[in-house]
Amino acid sequence: MTLARRILPASAGLLVGGLVLAGCSAGTPATDDSARTVTVATNLGEVEVPVAPERVVALDNTSFETLRDWGVTPVALPKGLLPDEGFEDWLADEDILDIGMHRDPNLELVSEAEPDLIIGGYRFQDYQDDLESIAQTIDVAGSDVAADGWVESLKDQTAALGAIFEREDEAAALVEEFETVEAEAAAATGGESVFLAVVSAGQIDNGAQRIGRLLEPLDLVDVFAGEEGDVHGDSGLAPETVAQANPDWVIVLDRDAAAGEGEVTPAEQVFAEQEAFAGTTFTTEDQIVYLDPFFYTREGLQAYQQAYEQITEAFSA
Template identity: 30%
Template sequence: MTSLFRTTAFAAALFASAAVLTPVAFAQDKVITHAQGETTLSGVPAKVLVQDWAVFDDLNALGVTVAGLPSSNAPTYLADKIPADALQIGSLFEPDFEGIAAAEADVYFIAARSREAIGTSKDILPTIDLSVDNGSIVDGVKKNMTTLGDIFGLEAKASELNAALDAKVAEVKAAAEGKGNALVLVTNAGKLGVYGPDSRVSWIYNEVGMPSALENVKDGDHGGDSVSFEFLLEVNPDWVFVVDRDAGTGENAGAAAALLDNELFNQTTAAKEGHVVYVDPQASYISMHGYQGVLLLLDQVLAGLNS
């Protein structure tokens, strides 16, 4: 009886031990839902590759070190945050898959410009698509921060950052109240376009709440909805926020200001009242879904509205 009791007790102890240990083992694997499905990660990623500047912006805000980055179009506001020894893994549109495979990283983040990479990259390493819908940028940024916080065990930090973003949006919204309507202009190789509520800076309309001076806008990928100076004068917006695409892509800094120094534009209410705000061209065109970039743009809009 004593031997049987000891055997039974030993078996029970083993079972209890397994019951305690098994959930921990399973907890190491985490399924992440993203824009192109689900990806399983084993533990917290140590070596991270990023093919998108907005995602790098988010990771930097969280304090996550990145090992591999795009080789081009780095936004100026992120320049001093880029690790000197970071691997260059191709352009925003054309990843270097050989370099990515050789890096032996734990996770690879893509987004809008690089989203097609998943067809190849998913067979190399865990790939997560953090693309954001332009029609709901602030919500998309917050969702990505929450996802990244979950991946890296930084949930509290992500929640803190999201609360700060909500507070900033509320501050800008309060400043915009009663200030009139707005147009977001994009200048592109000497041409004028208008960005609307589905554009790269849609939060000016959708979250900050400034009504568009144009009822219908057909957002274009690059140059917006094409307009003329005569049309701008006819629409006569109260406020104009300017995205200089040429400067954003590093082609011709200051092109927007030169183009808008125009007799017809200078007759608009926005121009006459000094209500023309030039927003950071790279934050608004290259990394428009990045946490720090959105905060930078919100601060610029706030400063303009309060000037």
């Protein structure tokens, strides 16, 4: 006997209808917890998944903070995507298998973990078919191609995880709090120009590909809108080009802090050393927002909420 529920994206309501009993008459209590399922909206369509799976492989870093806060400890994950702070227990736990990074994951270890459910997608979306051959794999990650954008998709992700892990009330509260913070950030912005920067290998580059998503609900104008951004290397954007654009504000992703190798120079120092920035509005008015150092490896609902809180505080000062 299977107890099935259906959940749509957060924007459409956390739950639709009531409980639907499959394979038993109305009023007959469900007795087999292991057979309970819930239908959730994913980036690949609606999928029926087990409720409260015991053995979870978590690959999508945008889900990590929610899982951690709900007491869901994965049996395997890519430890290289964990921030150094906030996940010390997972990093030190030898019982949690480290499947390696998304560029070359050890799928044999994923199989060895014997998961009931794999939370894939985002950096691991190219391995969907391979993962499906091991265990049921869902993609509820943040998505740039989602109908309403990345930020809205993070709310949908939270609702889906809430349904799977029987945390619907907590999920609804998280989304409600997030939307309050999001609205405050939107109200604090009023058409100002902004440069979305990424500091990688000690160089300042156009970070729009990675943090342009922040602007979705905000009233800000990207000074390099439409131009190619760069996350992992040097696209050739010169400090003089940024200075000539003279944005009112700069929002900075310090990729080096999260993923740099060896000794890295903090983003604040990299900006301070740019002579070309001396006369810019963002320098003279001290209008630079530095995102959490681990934003690059977080990127989930909590990271975006913190960023919007920073933006509200900075723009309201």
